[in-house]
Amino acid sequence: MNNxxxxxxxxxxxxxxxxxxxxxxxxxxxxxLNLQPSQTLILEGPTGxxxxxxxxxxxxxxxxxxxxxxxRDLQSQYATTLPVFSVIWGQxxxxxxxxxxxxxxxxxxxxxxxxxxxxxxHKRVGDCPLVGECEYEIAKRVCMGARAKVLNYHYGFYSxxxxxxxxxxxxxxxxxxxxVLSDLVSIELRESLRTHYGLPDFPLARGGAPFMLQxxxxxxxxxxxxxxxxxxxxxxxxRKRAKWLREAMSxxxxxxxxxxxxxxxxxxxxxxxxxxKPVVPGVFASSILIPQARSVTLMSATIGDPDVLADExxxxxxxxxxxxxxxxxxxNRPVLWLKESPRLSYRxxxxxxxxxxxxxxxxxxxHREEKGIIHTASWSHAKKLARGLSREGRExxxxxxxxxxxxxxxxxxxxxxTVAISPSWNEGLDLHDDLARFAIIAKVPWPSLAxxxxxxxxxxxxxxxxxxxxxxxxxxxxxxxxxxxxxxxGVTYIVDGHxxxxxxxxxxWFGWETVDRVSGCPGVRV
Numbered sequence: 001m002n003n004x005x006x007x008x009x010x011x012x013x014x015x016x017x018x019x020x021x022x023x024x025x026x027x028x029x030x031x032x033l034n035l036q037p038s039q040t041l042i043l044e045g046p047t048g049x050x051x052x053x054x055x056x057x058x059x060x061x062x063x064x065x066x067x068x069x070x071x072r073d074l075q076s077q078y079a080t081t082l083p084v085f086s087v088i089w090g091q092x093x094x095x096x097x098x099x100x101x102x103x104x105x106x107x108x109x110x111x112x113x114x115x116x117x118x119x120x121x122h123k124r125v126g127d128c129p130l131v132g133e134c135e136y137e138i139a140k141r142v143c144m145g146a147r148a149k150v151l152n153y154h155y156g157f158y159s160x161x162x163x164x165x166x167x168x169x170x171x172x173x174x175x176x177x178x179x180v181l182s183d184l185v186s187i188e189l190r191e192s193l194r195t196h197y198g199l200p201d202f203p204l205a206r207g208g209a210p211f212m213l214q215x216x217x218x219x220x221x222x223x224x225x226x227x228x229x230x231x232x233x234x235x236x237x238x239r240k241r242a243k244w245l246r247e248a249m250s251x252x253x254x255x256x257x258x259x260x261x262x263x264x265x266x267x268x269x270x271x272x273x274x275x276x277k278p279v280v281p282g283v284f285a286s287s288i289l290i291p292q293a294r295s296v297t298l299m300s301a302t303i304g305d306p307d308v309l310a311d312e313x314x315x316x317x318x319x320x321x322x323x324x325x326x327x328x329x330x331x332n333r334p335v336l337w338l339k340e341s342p343r344l345s346y347r348x349x350x351x352x353x354x355x356x357x358x359x360x361x362x363x364x365x366x367h368r369e370e371k372g373i374i375h376t377a378s379w380s381h382a383k384k385l386a387r388g389l390s391r392e393g394r395e396x397x398x399x400x401x402x403x404x405x406x407x408x409x410x411x412x413x414x415x416x417x418t419v420a421i422s423p424s425w426n427e428g429l430d431l432h433d434d435l436a437r438f439a440i441i442a443k444v445p446w447p448s449l450a451x452x453x454x455x456x457x458x459x460x461x462x463x464x465x466x467x468x469x470x471x472x473x474x475x476x477x478x479x480x481x482x483x484x485x486x487x488x489x490g491v492t493y494i495v496d497g498h499x500x501x502x503x504x505x506x507x508x509w510f511g512w513e514t515v516d517r518v519s520g521c522p523g524v525r526v
Contacts, residue, residue, distance in 0.1 A: 005033055007057065014060040015177040022050035025033055028041035031322055032170075036296040039504040040319040042174070042310065044303035046509050048327035048486070052110045054462040055170040056082045059148035066166040067150045068288065070180060078150040084322045090155050091118035098128070098327050109237070119236050147286045153180045163290045171288065174298035175473060178312040179287065183283035187252055189274045192219060197230060197242065201275045208262040216266045217256050221360055227288045252276055255283070262460065265453045279456045282314025289313065292483035305505045311462050312334035326509040332489040335479055335512035343497035344381075345442055352407075356386035359495050360440060362518035364394055364419065371414070372438035373431065374421040375478040377445040385442060393464055394419050426478035436482040441494040444502055445474040465505070472505035479510075493518075 007030055011018050015244040021029075028045060032054050035041055045051045052067070059065035067085065069075045079087035096102055096115040103358060117136035122128045143149040146163050150423055153171075171177060194202065200222045205215040227249070255278070263283075266273040278284070290297050293461035303309060306321045326333075338359055342352040354479060360374070376382040379401065384397050395418040399407035400433070404424070411420050412435055426445070447454040447470050457463050475494065482490035503512065 005061065005151065006030060007033070011053070011057075014057055015462045016053060016056055017081070017083065018053075022048060022053070025050040025053055027513075028322065029054050031297075031320075032168075032297050033058050033061060035168075035296050035297070039295050040289075040310075040315055040317075041295070041297040042303055042306045042319050043297055043299045044301070044306075044321075044323040044507055044509075045299060045440035046301045046326040046328075046507070047480075049324055051301075052078050052082060054164045054297070055168070055301070056148060058168050058170075059084060062167045062294070063147045064165055064167045064172065066162060066168075066173040066293075067089075067147045067148065067172060069150065070158050070176045072152055073170060075150050075152050084146075085148045085150045086143045087140045087150050087156070088143045088285050089152075090135075091136055092116045094134070096120060097133050097135065098130050100204065101495075105236070108235075109242070117242065124180070131284050134340055140501070141254070141336040153177065153288060154184065157181075163292060166290065166292070166467075167294050168297070168298045169290060169293040169295070170299060172299050175304070175309065177288065177298070177422065178281055179284070180285050181313075182278055184278040185248075185251060185255070185281065185284050187248055187274070191272055192220060194274070197226065197238075199226055202268045202270050202272065202305065204270055205268045207268045207452075208265050208279065210261055213256050213259060213261075213264060216251055216264075216268065217272075219268070220253045220276070221390045224249050224253070263454050265456055267452070277453055279453055280312065280314075280460065282312055285313040285315075289315070290464050302473050302507050303474070304366060304473050304507050305465065305469050306401045308462065308465050308505065322384050323508045325430070328483055328486050328488075330511055332486075333483040333492070335492045335494065335510065336515050337499050337503075338518065339514050339516050341495040353384050353388070356495055357385065359518065360362045360385065360389065360442070361392060363438070363440060363493050363495075364389070364392060366518065369382065369416050369439050371411075371416055371418050371431075371434065372420075372436050372440065373425060373429075374419060374440040374442055375420060375445070376423045378423050378442035381443060382423055384459050385421050389419070396421065399424070399425070404446060405418075419470040425481065426474055429481045430484055430503075431481050432488055439479055439482045439490065439492045439498075441475055441492065441496065442477055443479075443494045444471050444498045446471040468502040469505040472502045475499070476506055476510050482504045488502075 007014065007026065011021060024045065028043060028049065032041060055065050055067045060336060067078060068077065075087060078085045094117040096117060096119060101121060102115055105119060106113050107212045112412045117134060120128060124229065125131055125137065128134065140161065156162065200219060203215045205212040224246055227242045227246040232237055233239045234240065263279055265277050265279055298309065310319055340359060342348065344352060374385060376385065382398060386398050390396055395415065397411055397414060397418050397420040399420065399422050400422065408429060411418065446467060450454060458467055479492040
């Protein structure tokens with residue numbers, strides 16, 4: 001791609017609040033800035049690339065740039081660190097300023113109840129006498145006139161106004177987008193909710209065959225008729241919930257009617273539950289990756305195989321791909337695969353687990369006075385390892401699965417030498433410096449084959465690549481818990497023989513080495 005616009009060496013020339021560009025940030029900015037109309041860029045930039053600065057820079061040249069994020073935390077980070085971004089939250093985050101309505105609302109639902117913009121009793125915005133003072137409407141107007149705005153995926157999926165108010169679109173944490181879309185369009189109803197709203201009895205259906213889809217369509221149509229009556233209820237909460245459910249069911253009905261076999265999975269049991277979930281969510285990606293955008297940039301630290309992500313999101317017509325190296329020195333974050341590792345599966349027996357435990361014992365002997373974490377794929381595996389390692393004289397910490405936050409804090413304050421074992425700590429942890437100097441990947445965490453949707457996805461074109469891609473990114477996330485800044489250091493060990501097969505789906509910057517034995521492992525600091 002020939003760049004037609006070059007930028008200076010000073011970010012402040014473009015209204016950005018820092019004096020110099022991060023590593024590779026200037027190149028990424030120019031690449032995104034010079035995308036041709038209708039182009040899609042998939043950009044892999046590890047921590048320290050300064051990805052949020054890219055849409056901020058583009059907005060200087062093309063106002064009405066929009067950034068979307070998966071988490072509200074990252075949305076807040078955008079707005080806090082880069083003042084060019086205006087932020088808007090969901091309607092539930094903005095209290096209603098109508099005192100008369102607020103008093104009536106509290107009389108209905110209790111004195112502690114606080115009505116929000118989502119509880120507005122007016123069918124049309126213009127009917128509200130205080131519309132000019134509504135905090136939500138003010139925030140929306142500010143975003144519409146802003147040079148750049150940042151929303152989260154959930155809000156972006158259900159709202160419409162921003163789509164016509166966007167020139168260039170940036171999707172951060174893009175590797176999560178397929179799962180986010182799947183969750184947003186899925187419908188899961190319990191028997192208690194069905195009876196509460198008087199919906200028809202759930203049908204008996206299981207699978208993705210045409211007959212099952214027809215069963216679901218017929219039930220959805222009957223349920224929508226019931227909900228139509230409830231959308232006129234005087235109870236604002238019932239009305240709001242019924243309206244949301246009916247809109248979701250309308251989307252589902254349209255999707256099921258145009259669906260091919262195995263594109264949707266239905267699991268419905270009378271008296272129990274109704275579940276409808278897409279096997280591949282790409283057909284819904286246009287709700288986020290809006291066709292009217294001049295260009296679309298998908299950003300993440302962990303893209304891995306861009307072809308798999310593009311396939312998951314239904315991106316057609318090709319795309320540009322840029323992958324930048326990690327700014328943390330490789331010598332500070334070695335990843336070592338032990339060649340002697342067993343290939344663990346549901347067929348593995350005690351001998352396989354015994355071999356793995358012996359390998360892990362050797363690793364722990366190198367890190368006697370250091371804390372670390374062992375990532376497993378299940379609680380049963382975690383407990384096997386805990387039993388096998390308990391005689392090593394190390395403090396073994398099994399977190400309470402029902403108290404994630406409390407368990408993480410407990411581990412952080414545990415003494416040196418403590419080893420945590422968990423299947424659910426591969427994301428969202430910051431175990432910097434002495435909080436963890438090593439991580440052990442005890443199992444390549446493929447999606448569960450017990451999940452019928454995973455089984456259906458595997459049977460589709462590209463299913464095997466998707467299966468390995470999900471596992472590879474999970475390994476990368478697990479390794480990333482322990483090295484959190486350029487001066488930090490820690491070593492990751494992979495002790496599952498399946499790793500080389502999935503490694504090619506990992507990000508380019510995620511280098512790894514093969515070692516024959518634990519003793520003398522290169523790059524290990526003690």
